[in-house]
Every structure is written in structure tokens, then in C-alpha cells.
Amino acid sequence: MEKILAVNSIGKFFKDKKVLDQISFDVHKGEIMAILGPNGAGKSTTIRNIMGIMYPDEGSISFHGRKEVPRNKIGYLPEERGLYKNVKVMDILLYLADLKDYPLKKAKERALDYLEKFDLKGKENVSVEELSKGMGQKVQFIASILHEPEMLILDEPFSGLDPVSQELFKEEIRNLANQGTAILLSSHQMNLVEEMADRLFMIHKGKKVIYGTMDEVKEQYANFKCTIKGVNDRSLLDDLPNVQRVEQNEGGTTSVLYLDNEVHPSAWLKNLPEGVNIQELIFDRITLHEIFIQIATGKNLAVEAGDLDA
């Protein structure tokens, strides 16, 4: 996979507080790479360093192996939303494309196509301040991709979108990656990240905790869990082998058994005692959402064991 962006061991201080420490990752052509982490972890600071809004105190960032990151090759949807208020939609789109040296005629054609795609047909001459929040976000997203950037950085692109708009964004982001755009996606919506990202980088308190493909991450950090429907006595489930913890709903009709990572699913299932009441059983892995919560709250055993390098 062709490497577009390389973040090499960057560190950043705010006064004497180190908010980024040895952060390294790459973003490849045609992939969706997610950057995740709890509030205050350092995601936006990392992105601002890539965008040249600030500079790292340690390490370096390169684009195609060169130290200069060319802004006109990058599209950026910042976390802070907002465009100039008093300007018409088409005017602002063309102005921003022009700032990136993109040909005007092509920009106009693409803008019309995208406005139609995002259900904003006919809004070209509407002033930005008359748009709803979601419509404004769509226009800002269009502005970030109009100039056909090689790399697209999206900071919380889905926040505040209704489900239909969310689908449109998802589809377009996937399309862009398929066409070769390198995408760095920061989002707190774990279900979407799990569905969309090819690889992920998780940062916690300014440091790397996870870096790898979605499959590697799942294999390494997503322990198995077994969900059993049927009334069961909790103590019976607690005593089963390889069970780390059991969660039961009120009435004990559904039980979720969180298992050790090294469990062998078929052997474990074969050894379930006959006394366990099973109306339905699902055996799968914990979700990215659960991995995230375990890491953010210090409960992930793989991380505690220092097994961090993916």
C-alpha cells in the first residue's frame, strides 16, 4: 500500500504538559484510517499538527516522504464547524476551491453534482446563514472534497447528522477511499468506525495504545463473549471455566459471559454443563465500543499486560 502521510514519533507540549508522546502512524492511499481516543486524548492536536495549524515539538510529519505537507492536496473538515455566514453557497465553494488552485469550471461542475447528491439542489444561491446546521455541515464537507484532495482529514464528520445524511456521508467517504483518497477519520461513533475503517490508531493520554488493521485489533483485543437467553442462576455461570465476568439483566433471562482471550470456542461450548438453560446462544467478540470503554477505563487486560504493539 502506497504511503501518503507518515507521522513519525511526534511529541507536543502545551506549556510543560506533554499532550502527545511518540505518536507514529501512516495513512495509505485508498484506506480509511481511524484515529480514536477518549476526550482530551490528543486526536485534534495530532490533526492540527498534520494540518500545520501548529507544529510538533518532537518528531516529524511527512507527505509522500517530503517534510512539506501541501495544503492544496489535503481536504480538511475541522471539528469546529462554520463557514463565512454572509456568502452564497456556490460562491463559498468556488472561493475555497480557488484557494486550493483548483480550476473554476471543474469546481463548479463538481459543486453542482455534489449539491444534488447531498440533497441541496437549488441551494447554490442561498446564503450560508440560512442553512440548517446539517445543511451547513454538508456544504463544509463538499468544500473539503471539491478540489479532489489526495488525503482527506475528517474530524467528527458524523456529529449532528440525521441518519439519512449519515448514510450519505458514509457512502461518499467509502467511494472516495475506493477511488484512492487516503482518509484519516476521527470519530466517537464506534459502530461507524468498526463498519468503515480499514485500520485504526487509538490514542490515550497522548500515547499510542492500539495500532493495526481492524481484524488484527479484533483478534488481539476483542475477547470472546457468549450471550445466553434462558433463565439461569448467576452463580452457575460465574463458576464456568474462562469466564472473566458475567452481566445479567433483571430476572436473569439474558446473561452475557465475558471470556478470556485464549478460550477455544468449540471446546468451551462443548463443556457447557447440561444444567445451563439455553433458549438462544450467541458466541461472538466484544465490539470496538466495548474495547474502547475498557481501554478508556483501564479495564482491558491485553493493555494492562503491556501487550500494546499491533
Ligand SMILES: Nc1ncnc2c1ncn2[C@@H]1O[C@H](COP(=O)(O)OP(=O)(O)OP(=O)(O)O)[C@@H](O)[C@H]1O
Ligand atoms: N491550545 C491548547 N492549550 C493548552 N492545552 C491544550 C490546547 N489544545 C489542547 N490542549 C490539551 O491537550 C490535550 C489533548 O486535547 P485534544 O483537543 O487534542 O484532545 P481530543 O482527543 O481531540 O479530545 P476530544 O475528543 O475531546 O475532542 C488535552 O489535555 C487538552 O486540554
